[in-house]
Amino acid sequence: MRGTTTIALAALAAAVLLAPGPAGGSTVAAPPAPAAADGGADWTFMIYGVLDTDNVADVLTQDLASLTSLPDTDSVNVVALVDMPEQGEPGYPSQPLPGLAPFTTAKLLQLDDGRWNEIRDLGEISMGRADTLSDFIEEAADRFPADEYALTLMDHGGGRYGGYWDTGAPGTQNLTIPAMREGLLSGLQRSGIARFDVLFHAACLMSNYETASALAPAATYMAGSEELMFANPLAADGMLPLADDADPQALADSLVDGYGRYLDQLAQQPGGQQIRDLAAMSVVDGDQMALLDTALQSFSDVAVAHMDEIAVQVARARSAALEFVTSLDDSGGVPYDLVDLGDFLRHLTDVPDDVAVARDAAYAALGNAVSHQLTGVGTQQATGLNVYLPTAADARYAQDYFEPGVAPQGWGDFVKAFLESSRQQGGQGSGSAVGFTSQQAxxxxxxxxxxxxxxxxxxxxxxxxxxxxxxxxxxxxxxxxxxxxxxxxxxxxxxxxxxxxxxxxxxxxxxxxxxxxxxxxxxxxxxxxxxxxxxxxxxxxxxxxxxxxxxxxxxxxxxxxxxxxxxxxxxxxxxxxxxxxxxxxxxxxxxxxxxxxxxxxxxxxxxxxxxxxxxxxxxxxxxxxxxxxxxxxxxxxxxxxxxxxxxxx
Structure with a gap:
């Protein structure tokens, strides 16, 4: 192993300055709350900004500030619910949002005239609740009707654990996958909107099979990252197609590619190259998710029937597959155990013919569901969705995975059968199923x-x-x-x-x-x-x-x-x-x-x-x-x- 590489001292702080918006910091009186738009716009772009959490408020405030560089157009509404931490907490914004004084509550905001304008102050609320998300969707759609709707969820993400942790008052809570689904579907129903045209996860690890399966009824296209995201997840130039009344797929692709261009710029800064090298972004077609669910259910049915004979092959494929945030589990927390779904299926070999046929059908269905990708040199084998697949050693962390609304039934059955077969095989006889002829190498x-x-x-x-x-x-x-x-x-x-x-x-x-x-x-x-x-x-x-x-x-x-x-x-x-x-x-x-x-x-x-x-x-x-x-x-x-x-x- 060779080489020496300098560690950037403030790479992320510098990176958010690559696409600055107008300078903030001035105290500007908020305009009166706008009435609902007459006749509606082409697009209403909603942002659910959970900034009242650990170490994200400063960088995400700078991200939101960069959006003030977007051109003003009557055909596009940009509206955000932003919840800030208390002043003095780690990561509190070093500069306020352009157009606003510093605040510590949740505010409903509109982007207009190159600044953020306050509509109303909601006080201390929990953004980790399904009803808060639902209320925001209803109010934003009522105030800003449009032909098409997009929603960005912004904060930390955790794959199968959900995301969007509000750690401030009135208490820590996050949007689990069932809570996200409930909040989205309730808000859509109350708003009279059939479905979001685009759902963007500006968060880590949320291009996740469990999440996409649960949220497909709420969104035509879903975009996000299989890996970590940094600093500026919602790039302003990724939103530019809104002004041209882009179709939903083009907007979803642009949000991914805009973040990719930001990473390309970041790669030129000290410490930025690996962030680009490990990028794994994707767009998923919500209309294809039911077919993927069906294919994985069929795969699970035959794999479970053969699990006692293929458990070793499953474990080997899991070990060989691309794993996300790998090695971070050693930090002492609950392990992620997220692998790339398609790469796992590719590595699953030496299995009975009926398992192989179902595996190939599931892989093809995944390819049809993922409509766009952006990868790096370290993630070239990514196929667009991560999925939870724990090792036998991590089985004790998996119990909540099988609670209603988290694991899709087919994949949940597969994971449960794999863990049970692994446990049973480990309990047969004494000691390990593998051993060396001598302890001396x-x-x-x-x-x-x-x-x-x-x-x-x-x-x-x-x-x-x-x-x-x-x-x-x-x-x-x-x-x-x-x-x-x-x-x-x-x-x-x-x-x-x-x-x-x-x-x-x-x-x-x-x-x-x-x-x-x-x-x-x-x-x-x-x-x-x-x-x-x-x-x-x-x-x-x-x-x-x-x-x-x-x-x-x-x-x-x-x-x-x-x-x-x-x-x-x-x-x-x-x-x-x-x-x-x-x-x-x-x-x-x-x-x-x-x-x-x-x-x-x-x-x-x-x-x-x-x-x-x-x-x-x-x-x-x-x-x-x-x-x-x-x-x-x-x-x-x-x-x-x-x-x-x-x-x-």
Whole structure:
């Protein structure tokens, strides 16, 4: 692994300035509330802005401010319900919306004359309630009738967990998938609107099968992201087709492409390239979702009937498929377990003929449902919708998934059968279904360039392996027996049942050009390269602390292509970008060996945040002792390893 890449200190703060709107900050008296438009417009574009939540109000306020650059036209209404946090809370807007004084309540706003104009103040409300969403839709449609309607939901997103968390007064609440569906359908019914023409999720992870299936009756086209979104999710130029009375599909495509152009600009800024590299946006045709539901129900029916014989293949396909916000689950929160639906189906092989036929039909139906995509170099295999597929080890987090309104029936039956079969197979006999013939690995090659080891599985066990890793344990950060790095291992390399691991003696480090501080890093294969994470505690100059993940995208040759810093201080439940300030510090987390596996603790060393801060790879000194092993797991999550103790050459 090679290369050194500077970590941007304020990449996201700079990025939102790429498309600035008119300067805000002046206190302007609100005009009288407008009467309903005479005769209606071509489009009414509604924005449901849940800004009263962690660390989004400032960047999303700047996003909304950028919309004031849109041309004024009588044929388009832009109306927003925006709820702000209390002043002094982290992320409170550094500048007010153009045309308004700072506020901390929820306000109904209209975009007109290059500024935001207050219609009325709703006080403290919960934007995480279905009835609040329904009320907004009804009032916006009543005040601003139009031929066509679009709705943007703006805040954190969580895939199958829903999104749009309001953490302020009167209490924390979010729009689960059933709550979103209830709020949308109720608002549409009360407004006399058959369906939204476009629904845009300006939030992370919401191009999600469970969400799209539930909301298809409420929207003709649904646009959003399978991965994280950053800073400026609703790009002003993506809305420009509204003025030309664009058809719904063209508008949905433009919202995705507008964000893509913003990412292209962001990629030119320090720290912005990986955000572009990991983009995975899509547009879904709501009219095609019923056919996809039917195809996945048929796939589930035959797959469930064969589950005991294909559970290993399912687990292998899940392990090989493109996974979103991968490695962020290690931050201690509830895991996302979101994989790309089509990529999973592509990797599901060696199954009975009837399962293969149903799999192919489901894949074709997915292709018909996804009408437009935008991907990056790290997400080239994305097919447009992520889906929840937990591992056996994460089964304890899946119970609420089977509650009414969350999992579509077909896919829910498939997930339940997979987890149950995995549990039963793990309970048969004792120990793991996979094991090495010896706990002592063989050194195949060791020189100054690195080391290659191999472990031999027992006869027939290769077919039961669902995941494999290379693990290196050494002393880092003042911790003996610390997990230094986790890399992929290679099954059946060099012969049937042989598992090989390769390491070049380097660890992932944070550096200021003089000092280097290592932490535990975990790498997984993705799009022909590796995607890795190193977790650290960030301490701001004011002494506030938060947990962050430094994400690295590596090429197939091991070169650093891009680096991204993500705030995971809430356990990754709503990962967001973070700006590192000079004068702060980063202290990596180190995973120390314990009786129960590995536990995280802070390194004894920290690195100061400065404009020289970078992430790099540092080769351990010759003579440094380490233990290296190849580890495999079965469908139930049981594991076994084969190890060797060596020294750096």
């Amino acid at each position: 063989t050194v195949l090659q060791a020189d100054q360039s690195g080391i290659k080891i191999a472990g031999q599985l027992s006869s027939g066990d290769s077919s039961q392996v669902t995941d494999s890793q290379t693990q290196v344990v050494t002393r880092i950060g003042g911790v003996d027996d610390a997990l230094g790095v986790v890399l992929p291992a290679y099954l059946d390399a060099g012969g049937q049942g042989q598992v090989q691991g390769v390491w070049d003696y380097s660890l992932t480090v944070l550096t200021d050009g003089t000092k280097e501080v290592a932490g535990t890093s975990v790498y997984q294969a993705q799009a022909g390269g590796l995607l890795g994470s190193l977790f650290a505690q960030y301490t701001s100059p004011d002494g506030d602390t938060s947990d962050v993940a430094v994400r690295l995208l590596l090429s197939s040759e091991g070169d650093i292509q891009s680096v991204q810093v993500v705030d995971v201080s809430n356990g990754g439940a709503s990962a967001a970008g973070v700006s590192l300030e000079p004068g702060g510090t980063l202290t990596p987390y180190v995973y120390a060996a314990s009786f129960s596996g590995y536990t995280s603790q802070l390194s004894s060393q920290s690195i100061a945040v400065s404009d020289q801060l970078a992430v790099s790879f540092s080769r351990l000194p010759a003579g440094t002792p380490f233990t290296m092993g190849v580890v495999v797991a079965d469908v139930a999550g049981n594991s076994d390893g084969s190890y060797v103790t060596e020294q750096v050459r």
